[in-house]
Amino acid sequence: MDWKPSYLDLILVPLGFLISISYHVWLWHKVQTDPLSTTIGRNAHGRRFWVDAMMKDIERKNILAVQTLRNMIMGSTLMATTSILVSAGLGAVISSTYSVKKPLNDSVYGAHGEFMVALKYVSLLTILLFSFFCHTLSIRFLNQVCLLISIPVAEDPVGILTAEYLTELLEKGCLLNTVGNRLFYLAIPLLLWIFGPVLVFLCFVAMVPVLYNLDFMCQKIGKGRGEENGNRDFV
Secondary structure, three states: OOOOOHHHHHHHHHHHHHHHHHHHHHHHHHHHHOHHHEHHHHHHHHHHHHHHHHHHOHHHHHHHHHHHHHHHHHHHHHHHHHHHHHHHHHHHHHHOOOHHHOOOOOOOOOOOOHHHHHHHHHHHHHHHHHHHHHHHHHHHHHHHHHHHOOOOHHHOOOOOOOHHHHHHHHHHHHHHHHHHHHHHHHHHHHHHHHHOHHHHHHHHHHHHHHHHHHHEOOOOOOOOHHHHHHHHHHO
């Protein structure tokens, strides 16, 4: 059987995706079992104390709470805007008849057919649209928290606006923001796929140690009351 250029795409691209997915599955397992060893778990643990501290003295800290949430909303808005702008540009490229849709030159490894080129652009467009979707949902939840956290406890006789409820809304917004960012990072290897599958695989391999240094804490906390509370609070 003769070797075909498309075999590189069939081998390297799924292998790169497998490496990235395996890392994030392992990260999710660590967040559930040992959250304080990850930045995601520690940040979630800290946000619970932050909501409780803001609500205990909301009359004096309402401006601080709203400004903090506004900064988070601005970050999600920036990422959502970037994702939809890139998606609009890719949509224009896909629908056009320009030669930019064609392979750059014959020296690029991998398949050069029209179907493969279309698959590259459509895959990148899909990932960016999902990233935009996650960031817009994150903005929705953060706006709700920004509105509800400034309400004094005395103005809620039913007792619905508790710290637990606001923490749950805040965690949903932060989780969607994290997922949107990871999907945006995933678009980088897919963008390099235009230049060939080898760069896709190398980019996926290089992203794992970078994400590891961002996701895990070097300083460990000893087992005790703090770790037990962290494991209980996160789930």
